[in-house]
Amino acid sequence: MTKPLHLAAGTSLLWLAASATAAPYQAPEADSDGFTRPLSTLRFNPYLDQQEFERASLEALDIYDPWTGVNRRIYQFNQRFDEWVYMPAVNGFRYVTPDIAEQGVTNFFSNLGDIGNLLNSALQLKGQRSMEITARLLINTTIGVFGLWDPATLMGAAKHSEDFGQTLGHYGVGSGPYLVLPILGPSNLRDASGTLVDFGTSQAVNFLNVATASSRNPAITGVRALDARSNTAFQYGQTNSPFEYEKIRFVYDAARKIQIKD
């Protein structure tokens, strides 16, 4: 994984700093059996039960999902597809491809994606970010040999993701009803439209001639799909909850809100 080197070193020092600033913790005097009573350091609500957790979670779970029946059917189809077709294919792909080639494939498609990131970043009038993405594209396409290698990240130009759904959100377009797209997974009306626009743009730009080549040779699209799934950590059933659909819906909504504001 791409981990910024300057941050990865000395995380425990950072945690020490963390406990020193935001959450100073002074362990109380230990009991005779050694117990230090951590809960006694907390401030609790003066009344018996203020239902703050209940209020917060009810509000957070309230996501507009008028087509929930259809969405849930597609969700179940996606799970079956993932378990029976998609993941076995991904595992096969990983098995036959050496790690270094796998990383190359990931980098290549990631570099292609930077075109969309750049356009949407520019549309949102984010000057500095657009410059950074331009620098990434230039460096990775040339020194990185058509994006197979990712020297830009090593040079400190971090990856940014901007899509047309985020651009729409940036200009105040609401999310609209929640949608589960076949194979692609959670989305909403705004982001699904954004995905279509982004796809159209990438076809029109035809960067490195990949769009044309893909339409002639569907294997490229196939590898791209395998690579995309391979880099998505989510697995169906891992929330281990009867409410997986609801939890994914909440996480998707929250993550998109943060991405749009960023």
Next chain:
Amino acid sequence: MKPLLLCCLALLPLLAHGKRIAVEDYAYPVTNPFIATIAGTPSDAAITLPDARDIEQNDYALALKKRSELPGVFYQGTTLKYRLAEQEGRAPLLFIIAGTGAHYASGKNELLKKLFYQAGFHVVQLSSPTSWDFISAASRSATPGYSPDDADDLYRVMQAVLANHPKLKVASVNLAGYSLGGLHAAFVGALDKQRRALNIQRVLMLNPPVNLYTSVRNLDRLVQTQVPGVSNQQTFIDGLMQRLTRFFEQQGRIEVNEAMLAAFQSSPEGLSNEELAMLIGSAFRFTVADMVYTADLLNQRGLITPKDYPLGFDSDLAPFMKRAMMCDFDCYIAQQLIPWWRAKHQGGSLVQMMNQVSLYALEDYLRDNPNIAVMHNADDVILGPGDLGWLERTFGERLTLYPRGGHCGNYAYPKNAHDMLEFFHD
């Protein structure tokens, strides 16, 4: 005679002393128990563990119930999955039981698996009896919480697992569990002493609750902390989202990894102890909601889902989830566990029940038994005053007490890892 007796009484506390690790001898870097509970051991202070790709492992499933016994909406949970990491040839085997609500592949289970696999064990990872998959696919009462019955279900699962791998060369069967799984491990160990079907050699309990009621009440209380900025218009989740957003804005990019979380916590947007406690408490409340919903539905109690309500895989569950979210551990015990226990086991009061499901019930088995040990932290949030004293009196030298680590936060710390392996070493 009398002076001798007095002398003995005076010596008694000394004899009963557990192995207490002094603060000076323990360099575990996280001093805040709430951060330790959430984030665990920072990677640069942790032991090196094998990569998942270097472990010979697979997920398997047990079909213990008929599919028709379960409602269609549970299409994900008709079988009980577990993970087996296999050594080549003959090796000791370790079952690991997950904590409250956690399933077989949860983070702590994975960590412990890697530790023991590296040390040459076959490892079987099991879900907690309070986890959704276990309640739906393996629990006979579908009402988790009564430890003797939960242990019985686990015992059946463990036997089924061994029967599922007849070619596995097992030198000895051992058992470990963390958090509630630690309590379950003790109950399974006691059960095995009667039934002798597995012949469990050693049992290790990691951060178990002593009095189950103290622990669940502590967890319930964690969501009652005072969080600043909460108002009629804004909930604590809104506040958290805003602070994350401001932090990412400042960083100029979004990235979620250990270093970034540590940087977030040391930034001005970092969380207070009350908010950290709120997060821990919230995670447990989501677990309770799953339990409440599942136990109610499978037993058709009509508290959350109306009786005979038609549920298909496309039914909207949000209303039921919201209703289940209103119920905490205490509410689950009062509304489902106690009524079921009274009907099935002729039970009486809450105090009586808590004596039967907590470690107190096993005192005879635990005392003077060299094959069972416990490791705990002095700043564990699930403990109450006096719990460690009880462990010390019962276990003596077989209690190892670390001065820090929060709830289960220090397993990847070298000293802890070493002590855990040492206990199983012949």
